[in-house]
Each structure stands twice: as C-alpha cells, then as structure tokens.
Amino acid sequence: MATILVTGSAGFIGYHLCDLLLKAGHTVIGYDGLTDYYEVALKERRHQMLLQHECFTAHVGMLEDFDKLHTIALDARPDVIVHLAAQAGVRYSLENPRAYVDANLVGTFNVMECARELAVDHLLMASTSSVYGANEDMPFDEREKCDTQLTLYAATKKANEAMAHSYAHLWNLPTTMFRFFTVYGPWGRPDMALFKFTRGILSGEPIDVYNHGEMYRDFTYVTDLVRGIALLIDTPPERPDSKDDIPEWDSLSPVAPWRVVNIGNSDKVKLTDFVDAIEAECGVPAKRNFMEMQKGDVPATWADATLLEELTGYAPQTDVREGVRQFVAWYRDYYNV
Template identity: 80%
Template sequence: MRTVLITGSAGFIGYHLAQILLAEGFRVVGYDGLTDYYEVSLKERRHELLAEHPNFTANVGMLEDFDKLRALCMAEKPDVIVHLAGQAGVRYSLENPRAYLESNLVGTFNVMECARELGVDHLLMASTSSVYGANDEMPFDERQKCDTPLTFYAATKKANEAMGHSYAHLWNLPTTMFRFFTVYGPWGRPDMALFKFTKGILEGTPIDIYNNGDMFRDFTYVEDLVRGIRLLIDTPPVRPDTKAQIAEHDSLSPAAPYRVVNIGNNDKVRLMDFITAIEDSCGLKAKQNMMPMQKGDVPATWADATLLGELTGYAPQTDVREGVAKFVAWYRDYYGV
C-alpha cells in the first residue's frame, strides 16, 4: 500500500484529494495547522470525515515547525508528498504579507527538505494561476514567462516554483508544480467568491462585484482538479538527456526532473454569468454592489490545459452551472438553510 502525505489535509482541496486517494486504496497521512484564517470548525469537520476511514491519520502542526514535520515524515515514510498547505488568498496578502512569507516560503522549504531526505518518488506542490500576473496572452501556457506577479501571494508561489526547480536539479527529486485556476465546489473556503455570493444571496445581503462585473475566470470544479492531481501522482517527471526529448507542449525542464502543469477547465466564464448560475441555484436574485477593480486583481484567467491532457489523458469538464448547483446544495445542507 502506497503512502501519500498531504499537507493541508483539512483544507478545501486537501480534503477532496484525500477522499479519492483513500477510495483508491492509498494510505493517507494528513498534516494541517488548522489556522483561523477562516472558520476552524469547517476544517475540523473535514478531518473528522476523513478520519472515518481506517487508512487516514490526521496530524496537527504548522509547516514552520520543521522538527515536528520532519519527525512525522521520518516515522511515516511517505512514498509521495502532495504539498497543498500554505497561506491562501490573493486579497489577504495585502493585509498580512508576513503570513505568506512564513508559511509559503519557510514552510515550503521545510517540506522540500523532508522530501529530499526521504528521497520520495514524487513531490507535487501547489502553485496558482496568479503567477501569470500581468501576462495578457491567453490562454495561459506553462511555458510562458511569469516575471510580473501582481500580489505578494503570487510572488511567494512563483518563488516556490523556483525553489522546487533548484531542489529537483540538485537532488534529482521528481517534482511537479500544478497551477490552480479558480477552484470551487462543496466544502469550499468561506473567503472565496462562490461562498460569499451564495451566503449573501440566501441571506438577502448585498454582494460586492469587482470591476463592475467585467471579469472572466477559468472556474475549475474541485473534483476535476483533484482527479488531475491524482493522475499526475503517477506521472513523475524524468530528467531529459537532451532538449530534443522534450515534447512540443511540455514544460519539462531541460536541467531537472521538474515540470509545471496547469489544471483548469480550459474555458473562461464571465463573472456575471457565474453569478446568474448562483442565483438560479438559490432561486433568488442577488443584491449587487458594483465595485472598482481591487488592487492586485486581474481582469481574466484562462488555462491552456493541453499538457495535462497529454500527460494523463484527462481534461476537467464539469459545466459551471452543474458545479455551482452542487455547491449550493452542499451549503444549504451544511448550514441548514
């Protein structure tokens, strides 16, 4: 039985990934700080549900606590590490950038050190579509330069990618970075738009719509996302002997067993259409509070998911109306609305 360590196992994405791995017969070791960035009870409930499976163990600890993280890794000896933990949220990075420095830089370094010492089969780490920053050529392609991050959150994730490449090169550590595109679905984070919009619509309070709604996002349903991660686990990059071995669409490094992969729906949806889907699922109209563009935000994201398909044979495909309806049904059930 293969063992996977998931950092951020009580988080939105970590919870869903753990579920599918457990269903497929993996042993899953969870590690999560249960920080109060959003309601801790939601995180605790995710861990409780996962703990109902005999092959899951929950461990509470911070990424910055290297001794605790290392002790767990040396005791459990995971074959694969999927690093999802870290300080999330674009807008919060304007208020508390130090949290991103400590969690996303120091914490990720600690994870890489554990992976290096263990010599894991594959290290997979979360990045974000935010690293594309001021790029305006769409859809975003993994081979594009990402030198213009617009928030400190994006800058820390870009730094994680560079850190990962260096460790892959120096220690021959197979490393895959995946860039997420606006993930949504049941058990989602309360700080994200879908959660806020649904809550506001059901409670009859105004929802803030930035850039007057003139925004586009590549909304990716969470179960599609984690299926992509699951398939990438079995696709560790191999250091090429020559550049000629690198396929046309591949982001594989010529100097390391290292690759970056977009995981997105390969489509862009207008924000106002997304809101309409929420209204339809709730059976209510939103009270709209139109706002200017927020500092550090971008008008559009759109993933080129060609590489994911070539590597795994899989493409996310959940229609946004279907995914939104599933979230609203979960929200109503969980909060008794």
C-alpha cells in the first residue's frame, strides 16, 4: 500500500478519489484551501466523511503557500502525489482571471517542486478537455496538437501540461496528466450544469440552456473517473529509449517519462437530452430559458479513451441516465427536497 498526497481533497473529484484510495488500503494525506468559490459547508462535509477513515489526514492550506505545502509534503513523504486542486470553472475565468494564475500556475509549480524534491514514484495532475479548445476533429485524441485554447482556465491547464513535461524531462519525474470530460455525480459542484439544472427544476426556477440546447458533452460519471485515476497511479510512464519504442496509440513523450490520458465516457450526449433525463428523474418539467452560446464555450466535447483502456484495461461506461438518477437521489437527500 502507498502513501498518497491528494491536493483538492475536499473537492468534488478529490473527495471521491480519496474515498476510493482509502477503501483500497492506502494512506491518504489531503490538502485543500477550502476556498469560497462555492459553498464551503459542502467541502467541509466531504472532509468530515473522509476523516472517518483512520488512514486519512486533512490539511487546510492554499497551493500558493509553498512553505505550508512543502512542510506537509516533507513530513508525509508520499510515494505518489495526485494534484487535483485548482481554480475551476470556464465561466468564472472571465470574471476573476487572476485566481487562475495564482492557483493553477503558481500553485501547480509549488506542487511540482515538492514532487521533484521528494522524487516521488509518480506525479499525476489534472488537466481538462477544455485544452482541446477550437479543435474540431472528434473524438479528441491525446496525440492531437492543442494550441487554440479559448479561455484562460484552459490556457492555464495547457501550461500545466507543458510545465510538467519539462520537469519530467529534466528530473526524470514520472508524470501523467489526465484530461477530464464533464464530470458529474453525487457531491458535485454547485456551479456545474447538473447541479444548477436539478436545483432549478426542483425549485420551479428557469434554467439557462446555452446555444439553444445545440451542445454536446462527453458526460463522465465521477466514480468512473476516479477509478481511472486510481488505475493510472499504478501505470507510471517510463522514458523510452527511442521514439520507435512508443506504441502508435500512446501519447508518451519521446524525451521524458510523461504522457497525457483522456478519461471520458467515449460518447457525446446532446444538452437537451441531458435536461430531459434530469426532468424525468425529478418528475418536474423544466422551464427552459434558451440562450446564445457563452463566451469561451465550445459546441461539443467527445473523448477518445482508447489510451486509458490500453494502459489499464478499463473504460468508463456509466449511462448518463443512471448517473443522473444517482445525483438527483443524493441532491434530494442532502438538501431534504
């Protein structure tokens, strides 16, 4: 069993990953800023549940606070670091771009410095499907060039990938970047579509449906996602002797122990069909406020998850209707609706 440092442990994905790792017998050190980007009580509740595991330790601190992060990392001496903490949200990056520079660039640099100093066995860091930006060839393939990001959020995540590649090359630090595709499920973030749609439908308030519903997303259920991450922990990349040693399907760098992996459901669902599924589960019709596309949004995302399956033998497969059912059940229970 390993000792694993997880940043963003009170977050939506971080909570689910920590829970999975703890149940598998690992020791997990959580680090989270508990920022007020969305309701702090939800984050605190996630940490409280994780603290029921005797092998979990929670620390509250900002990624930008290198001294605190460094002290905790040196004390824990993790075998693996999974870096999930970030300033999230495409739309919020239009309102408060500095938060993304501080957390996603400076904060990620601090995490990489800790990983370098400790020479961890594997550094895994979260990226996003948003890095594909204006790319139109779908499903998105990790080997494609991604140079047309449409928001600062996406740009910071693409920068993280480049930063990580340089550290992997310079310090022989095994590093896996994983790109998420519209993650959803219980304990989700209130700023995400499923949460907002469910809240609006159950309260009888209108919901904003962008691009008149002509949008497609590769919805990935959170337990599928964290299972993929957990399996990737045991698959650290190795620096190849030559580029001829890299399989055609692999995104492995020819000059570093570094790769990027999509984690998605390998399916695209129309936004209006997603709303239909929430309506059906809530048993209440939605009041749909059809709107134009928001600045920085893309009409579609769709993952090619072949590489994940080649590396781990696993492919996410939860049907969106089942995932919505699980979320609505959680929402009703948590908020007593």
